[in-house]
Every structure is written in C-alpha cells, then in structure tokens.
Amino acid sequence: MRVSSVTQMIKSFVLTEARMDKVGIAPIERFNESPEGMHPTDFLPGCKSVIAFCTRLPxxxxDSTYRTFEDNYYDVHGIYGAYGYVGAPNYNLMWANYKISRFVxxxxxxxxxxxxxxxxxGAKMMSMRHCAFAAGLGEFGWSxxxxxxxxxxxxxxxxVLTTAELTPDPMYNGPKLCEPDKCHICEKMCPTGAIPPYVEGQGRLVTTGGKTVEYGQTNWAKCRIMCHGTRQAYNESGGDIIPRDVTDPLNEDLDNIGRYFVKHENVRQNFHQHNPTWKCGNCLTYCPVGNWRERFYDTGLSEVDTNQFKDE
Ligand code: B12
Known part of the structure; x- marks a missing residue:
C-alpha cells in the first residue's frame, strides 16, 4: 500500500472513529527549532511524523464564561471547567490518542x-500548540x-507521534486569522494584564516549516493567577489562595504572587502543569476569530462592547 493511502486511512480514522474535528500531519523536520527536551524524538526516538488533531469545544x-465574568454568576463556572477546558475535552483527547495510536x-x-x-x-508534555501549528491546523493568535x-x-x-513516514500536510496558508494591530480584545479582556499590548516586533517569533508567526509574550505568572482563581474575587471559597501578606495583587506584587504560586504548586504536585485551570478563559472566550462577534455578541449573550478596543 502506498504511504499516502495509509495516511488517508489514518486521517479519516481520526475524524470518524476517533471523532476529532480536524487533523493534520507534520513531518519531523518542522520541529527543528524545538527547544531542548521538547522535540518529538525526545519522546519517541525515531519519530518521523506527528499527527495533530483537535476537538472543537462546545x-x-x-459562553458560560460570560455569565461568570459579566454577571458574577460563579455557579456556572464549572461548566467551562468541565466541558470547555480540563474535564471532557481532556478525556475526549485521551481516548482519541489511545485509539489513534493503536490504529496507526x-x-x-x-x-x-x-x-x-x-x-x-503527570509528566512533561510537548507543546500541543506547536504540534498543531506544524501540522497546518492553523495559526497562533497574539494571545x-x-x-x-x-x-x-x-x-x-x-x-500522536509515530515512527511511520506519513504524507505531510502543508502549513496553514489561508487568510491571516489574528489581526492584533486592529483587534486588541484578548489583551484588553485579560483580567491580570498577562497578554501584553500589541507592538509590532515585540512579540515572540516562531518559525516552523518555513512559516514565521509572531505572538505576544504572555506573562504566565499573571495568567496563572486568574486561571487558578488565586484572587479572592475569583475563587468560590471567597478567600485568597495567595499568601495574605501580599497586599497588592493587582500591581507590583503580581509577578511575585505568580512565582510563589508556581513554587507552591511544585511542592504540592511535583510538576507545574497539573492543576485545575478553569477560573479564567477570557482570551479564548472573547476572541472574535471564527465569527464570535456575529454568533454571540450580536445575539446579546455578551454585553461587553468589544468594539471599543478596535483600532480601525
Ligand atoms: C501548562 C499549561 C498552561 C499554563 C501556562 C503555562 C505556560 N508556560 O505555558 C496555564 C495554566 C497558565 C495555561 C493557561 C491556558 N491554557 Co493551557 N496549557 C498548558 C499545557 C498543559 C502545557 C503548556 C506548556 O508546557 N507550556 C510551557 C511553554 C514553555 O510551552 P509553549 O508556550 O507551548 O511553547 C514554548 C516553547 O516551549 C517553544 N516551543 C515548544 N515546542 C516548540 C516546537 C517548535 C517547532 C518551536 C519552533 C517552538 C516550540 O515555543 C514556546 C515559546 O517558548 C498545554 C498542553 C500542552 N501540552 O501543550 C495547555 C494548552 C496550551 N492550554 C490551552 C488552553 C485552552 C489554555 C487556556 C485558554 C485555559 C483557560 N484558562 O481557559 C489558557 C490560555 C492562556 C493563553 N493566553 O495562552 C490549550 C490551548 C489550545 C489553543 N487553542 O491554543 C492547550 C494546548 C491544551 C490543549 N490540549 O489544547 N495553560
């Protein structure tokens, strides 16, 4: 059987049997610029292809995020956590990974x-966003x-990493998806200012498969503060998870709190990636790529006037 027909069989399995919504194949050469320890061959020696796929979030x-942050209705926040972030999507991906690897x-x-x-x-992971980018599934946004x-x-x-040499997909070459010079929604909607304001040339440049993209240098310490509900206003226990002696969590102490929290997590959980991360999601929820504005803003589901952030 020719390699391309095997590739086709695998891709159609991913979309039908494994019920994923999109699939692409990246050849190993597209990972030449991976940081040390995060190259596919660090995980699977002899890896020749990376099969990347996505599950669309409901x-x-x-949209339950709107109710949480616009109406302060925290009871619905579990919906985002369970079905929009860590719960169902992860298990869905886990089963897909299992099925696809067996099929391949x-x-x-x-x-x-x-x-x-x-x-x-409970382990170190490759960057799924870079796998998806390298497999031609899309493009990085400023966020x-x-x-x-x-x-x-x-x-x-x-x-799924494989030693099989599969037929690669081209890098994404459609219309530009993110327009950070005009939009500014993710940076303005980020409650801790973790996403920097767009300044041309100030982002992180990533080149894969001959395609270069620039995305914002997100401050992960600040991002975690919201994601993990470390501010009093954003966790249901009503208390600060951050230490009490940090008095000004919104200003100069923010980086320190992030560092403290990461350290604290490391002690508790041994590795920083494994924590409930469902307290925020504004950058994802309000991003207008994919016609958010038409589908949700104009229907009144959200009342935030994101037009105010726009540079025409
Ligand atoms: C830990 C983690 C977090 C941490 C962030 C820590 C961090 N430093 O990244 C926290 C809790 C803050 C977080 C937040 C969110 N996360 Co998160 N997170 C992860 C997780 C589990 C690991 C990411 C990681 O290891 N980061 C470490 C940094 C160093 O890696 P990186 O940014 O991906 O890559 C860097 C380098 O390593 C290097 N690199 C790595 N590999 C390669 C390869 C090549 C070829 C090149 C050139 C470079 C390169 O380039 C980057 C710049 O240095 C991933 C799952 C995964 N395994 O990818 C999900 C993941 C990134 N998260 C995801 C999501 C959805 C979110 C949130 C939206 C959740 C929410 N609250 O609603 C926010 C998004 C915030 C934002 N603006 O991005 C999704 C993103 C989906 C998407 N559409 O992009 C992922 C991919 C999970 C998934 N399975 O889909 N997350």
Whole structure:
C-alpha cells in the first residue's frame, strides 16, 4: 500500500472513529527549532511524523464564561471547567490518542506514541500548540492561543507521534486569522494584564516549516493567577489562595504572587502543569476569530462592547 493511502486511512480514522474535528500531519523536520527536551524524538526516538488533531469545544460551555465574568454568576463556572477546558475535552483527547495510536500501529506496523492531553497526566508534555501549528491546523493568535479557520480559538489539541513516514500536510496558508494591530480584545479582556499590548516586533517569533508567526509574550505568572482563581474575587471559597501578606495583587506584587504560586504548586504536585485551570478563559472566550462577534455578541449573550478596543 502506498504511504499516502495509509495516511488517508489514518486521517479519516481520526475524524470518524476517533471523532476529532480536524487533523493534520507534520513531518519531523518542522520541529527543528524545538527547544531542548521538547522535540518529538525526545519522546519517541525515531519519530518521523506527528499527527495533530483537535476537538472543537462546545460554544455553550465556553459562553458560560460570560455569565461568570459579566454577571458574577460563579455557579456556572464549572461548566467551562468541565466541558470547555480540563474535564471532557481532556478525556475526549485521551481516548482519541489511545485509539489513534493503536490504529496507526495496526496499519503501519510502526510505533505510535499517544502524547499527553493535559492535566490528566503527570509528566512533561510537548507543546500541543506547536504540534498543531506544524501540522497546518492553523495559526497562533497574539494571545498565544492556536487558532483554526473553522473554530477560531475554541479548540483543544492532541498529538500522536509515530515512527511511520506519513504524507505531510502543508502549513496553514489561508487568510491571516489574528489581526492584533486592529483587534486588541484578548489583551484588553485579560483580567491580570498577562497578554501584553500589541507592538509590532515585540512579540515572540516562531518559525516552523518555513512559516514565521509572531505572538505576544504572555506573562504566565499573571495568567496563572486568574486561571487558578488565586484572587479572592475569583475563587468560590471567597478567600485568597495567595499568601495574605501580599497586599497588592493587582500591581507590583503580581509577578511575585505568580512565582510563589508556581513554587507552591511544585511542592504540592511535583510538576507545574497539573492543576485545575478553569477560573479564567477570557482570551479564548472573547476572541472574535471564527465569527464570535456575529454568533454571540450580536445575539446579546455578551454585553461587553468589544468594539471599543478596535483600532480601525
Ligand atoms: C501548562 C499549561 C498552561 C499554563 C501556562 C503555562 C505556560 N508556560 O505555558 C496555564 C495554566 C497558565 C495555561 C493557561 C491556558 N491554557 Co493551557 N496549557 C498548558 C499545557 C498543559 C502545557 C503548556 C506548556 O508546557 N507550556 C510551557 C511553554 C514553555 O510551552 P509553549 O508556550 O507551548 O511553547 C514554548 C516553547 O516551549 C517553544 N516551543 C515548544 N515546542 C516548540 C516546537 C517548535 C517547532 C518551536 C519552533 C517552538 C516550540 O515555543 C514556546 C515559546 O517558548 C498545554 C498542553 C500542552 N501540552 O501543550 C495547555 C494548552 C496550551 N492550554 C490551552 C488552553 C485552552 C489554555 C487556556 C485558554 C485555559 C483557560 N484558562 O481557559 C489558557 C490560555 C492562556 C493563553 N493566553 O495562552 C490549550 C490551548 C489550545 C489553543 N487553542 O491554543 C492547550 C494546548 C491544551 C490543549 N490540549 O489544547 N495553560
């Protein structure tokens, strides 16, 4: 059987049997610029192809974020956590990974390693966003979230590494998905200012497969403060998870709190990736890529006037 027909079989398995919403194949050369320890061959020696795929997140689960942050209705926040971020999407990806890796091994006779899907695993992971980018699924947004033309930011990604040489997909070459010079929504909607204001040339440049993208240098310490509900206003216990002696969490102490929290997590959980991360999601929820404005803003689901952020 020709390699391309095996590739086709695998891709159609991903979309039908594994019920993923998008799939692409990246050849190993596209990972030449991976940081040390995060190259596919660090995980699977002899890896030749990375099969990246995504599960589309249900809009209703994502939109529960509006109720939380616009109406202070915290009871609905679990919906985002369960179905929009860590719960169902991770398990969905985990089962897809399992099924796809078994199928790839069956049809190619090569090794296929399911990559970890998120905080359900206790190990270091490859960057799923870079796998998705390298496999041509889409483009990075300024927020550093990976956007697809079909679903905008509302995707979660998974990947299977294999020693099989599969037919690669081209890099994404459609219309530019993020327009950070005009939009500014993610940076303005970020409650802790973790996403920097767009300044041309000040972002992080990433080149893969001959395609270069620039995305914002998100401050992960600040991002975590919201994601993990470390501010009193954003966790249901009503108390600060951050230490009491930090008095000004919104200003100069913010970096210190982030560092403290990361350290604290490391002690508790041994690795920083595995924590409940469902307290925020504004950058993803309000991102207009994928026609958010038409689908949700104009229907009154959200009342935030994001037009005010726009540079025409
Ligand atoms: C830990 C983690 C977090 C941490 C962030 C810590 C951090 N430093 O990244 C916290 C809790 C803050 C977080 C927040 C969110 N996360 Co998160 N997170 C992860 C997780 C589990 C690991 C990411 C990681 O290891 N980061 C470490 C940094 C160093 O890696 P990186 O930014 O991906 O890559 C850097 C380098 O390593 C290097 N690099 C790495 N590999 C390669 C390869 C090549 C070829 C090149 C050139 C470079 C390169 O380039 C980057 C710049 O240095 C991933 C799952 C995964 N395995 O990818 C999800 C993931 C990134 N998160 C995701 C999501 C959805 C979110 C939130 C929206 C959740 C929410 N609250 O609603 C926010 C988004 C915030 C934002 N603006 O991006 C999705 C993103 C989906 C998407 N559409 O892009 C992912 C991919 C999970 C998934 N399975 O889909 N997250």
């Amino acid at each position: 809009d209703g689960a994502i 091994e069956k049809v190619t006779g090569c090794t296929a390693m399911p990559e970890t899907a998120g905080p359900t695993h 550093s979230i990976m956007l697809t033309p079909e679903f905008g930011p509302r995707n979660r990604f998974g990947a």
